[in-house]
Amino acid sequence: MICIGNIKLPDFPLLLAPMEDVSDPPFRHVCKQQGADMLYTEFVSSEGLIRHAVKSMKKLDIFENERPVGVQLFGSDIDSMREAAIVAEKVNPDLIDINYGCPVKKVACRGAGAALLQDIPKMVSMTAEIVKSVSAPVTVKTRLGWDDSTLNVVEAAERLQDIGIKAITIHGRTRKQMYKGDADWTLIGEVKNNPRIHIPVFGNGDVNSPAKAAEMKNRYGIDGIMLGRAAIGYPWIFREIKHYLATGQLLPPPTLNERLDSCRTHLLKSIEWKGEKLGILEMRRHYTSYFKGMENFKETRLKLVTTDSYAEIMAMLENIGVRYAEAV
Template identity: 65%
Template sequence: MVKIGNIELPDFPLLLAPMEDVSDPPFRRLCKAHGADLMYSEFISSEGLIRDAMKSRMKLDIFDYERPVGIQIFGGDEEAMALSAKIVEAVNPDIVDINFGCPVKKVVCKGAGAAVLKDIDLMVRLTKAVVDSTHLPVTVKTRLGWDSDSINIYEVAERLQDVGIKALSIHGRTRAQMYKGEADWTEIARVKNNPRINIPIFGNGDIDSPEKALDYKNRYGVDGVMIGRAAIGYPWIFNEIKHYVATGEHLPAPTMADRVEAARNHVQWAIEWKGERLGVFETRRHYTNYFKGIPNFKEYRQKLVTQDAAQDVYNTLDDVLQRFGEGSLTMPA
């Protein structure tokens, strides 16, 4: 069993990474249904929360069926981070997570996300401000360092643990790498093997198959893995990894019926959350991923990304199942 504060997770838990414009409630619900053990919201600007920005507030939506679930915040100002942690606490998530890893320019320019990697003292102060302002367990997601000349994750892990974080997720790249090159898990293993470290250490970066998850578990000794891009359009990866770790065998690949069911659930849950217009619109970006690699799919993809009415989308998905599918479709509850 892995513990984050008072939250109990199974051995070698699988975490869904917080991803901007992806990790919203409908997507998280799908990943939960397919085996994710702990999920995080999209990251939320501390300044936006304090200003009561509508987009930031909507990202606070969490539901009981998702638990345990964490809400992730980012920012570069201690007071704003402390205040936003209190706002987050009011919606009663299980965890408050701090993003010190986002490499995107618009975040870094504000002195937040991965920009904080250039100033460990600031990172420690920001973290302490959040820990001191909430009774919830605080976790952190970060990278190895700003660039290859300033990999400082070993020191960062010790100092953040010292101010009270309950778990650390490490993406095995520097900010300079963005998402390019190969993630370096040897640095993550160094942190995990540091005798001073007693909090769970989760590895993140390049986990895209059951084989790799098991290999990295054995090779680097992490307490669990965080999966991001590999889950987009493929929520089945969580149960596939769990099954492979437990048995050494592969689950059958998702059928077309499984893919259609996932897409149908996704759009229906998005509509329940945001209404038909926004729900249909915001699910469009996911269809290409659900039906990746299906030959002769262009006509259906075009329909799915242009239709505005939910019933039209459902009809197209029915057509897809009829044209390409096998097995029966289970309607969402």
Template identity: 65%
Template sequence: MVKIGNLELGDFPLLLAPMEDVSDPPFRAVCKENGADLMYTEFISSEGLIRDAAKSVQKLDIFEYERPIGIQIFGNEIESMREAAAIAEAAGPDILDINYGCPVNKVACKGAGAGILLDIDKMVSMTAEIVKSVKIPVTVKTRLGWDENTIRIVEVAERLQDVGIQAISIHARTRKQMYKGTADWSYLNQVKANPRLHIPVFGNGDIDSPEKAAEYRQKYDVDGMMIGRASIGYPWIFDEIKHYFKTGEHLPAPDLDERIAVTKKHLDFSVKWKGEKLGILEMRRHYTNYFRGMPNFKPFRTEMVTAESYDHVCSILDQVGEVYADYQF
């Protein structure tokens, strides 16, 4: 049984990665229904929380059916992160997660996210202060290092454990790699081989099929996996991986009716949570992914991403169901 604090997550939990502009409550809802064991909010700026910025505060929204749920924060100032941690804890999550992995310039080049991998001592000090400031379990998401010359992930995991974190998720790329190249999970073997390390280690990067999940589970000895990009438009991946672990067989791919039903459910929640205008706008990034691979789909996609009302989008989805009624995935 994998545990974070007193939180029991099963024998090999599958986590939904926190993804900016993706892993909001509507998306988390469909992932939870399809097998995600632990989910995190989008990362939230510590400075935004302290300033009470509307966008940052809205990201604190969590719902009972999502539990266990973690709120993830990022920043480069220790005192700001302490204050933000307290604000996040007050929102009632089960876990507080610290983002030490975001590679984008506007975050990393200001010393936050993956930028802190250039100052491990500060990373450890910041983590220690956050752990002391909250009562809920603190976890960390990070990368291997800034570049191939600064990979100290075995030391980082041990030092963060020693100041109180209760699990670590490692994206097996450097910041320099961004999302390119291949994730090198061999470093996770090294982390797990450290006899002093006893907290759960979750692997992240390139898990895009049940076969790869099974191969990496056996090969790299991690305690669970965090799935990000492969879940966008395909929340079924969590249940598919679990089924493959148990049986060695594939679940049937979701058919068109299921894809349309889940898209509508996602859209419905998005509109209820954000209002019709913003809810429709922020769903536009998902349509291509839900219907990936369907031939001659571009006209429908174009119409969906320009539709301005909930009813219009639903009518287009109904048309898709009629036109592609015989299509097999």
């Protein structure tokens, strides 16, 4: 068993990564159905939260059946982050995660996200303030360092553990790399195997198959893996990895009916959560991934992403079931 404060997770948990515009409640629901052990919200702006901005507050929507679920916060100002953590705690998340990894300009160039990797003392003070202000466990998600010449995650992990974080997730890239090149897990392994570190260490970056998950587990000894892009349109990655780690066998890919079922559930949950108009609109970005690899799908996809009618979409999904049943 892996413990994050009072949260108990099974051995070698698989976590769904926080992903802006992706990890919303409907997506989290389908990932949970397929075995994700812990979920995170999209990152939420501390400045937005302390002003009770509608968009930020909406990101705090969490549901009982998705527990354990963490709210992730980002920001550059220590007081705002502390206040935002207090606001976030009101929705009773299982944990509060701090984003010290986001590389995108609008975040990192305004002193938030990965920018804190350039100022470890500030990162430590910010985290300490949040740890003191909330009773939920506080965790951190970060990268290896700012660039190749400042690979400081080992120091950051020790200092953050000392002031009370309960787990750390490390993405095996620097800020400078953004999402380019291959993730390098060497330093993640170093943090995990540092005798000073006793909190769970989760590895993240480029895990997209059961074999890759097993390789990272065996090579670096991490406590679990966080999965991001591989789950987009393919929530079955969770059950596939779990099955492989438990048995050494590969599960067959999802059947067409399973793909359709998850797609329908995702759509229904989107509509439930955002209303029919927005739910249908925001679901559009997911169809391509759900039906990746299907031949002659272009025309159907185009129809799926242009209709506004729920009934029509459901009829199209029904039709896909009939048309492709033999092909898959």
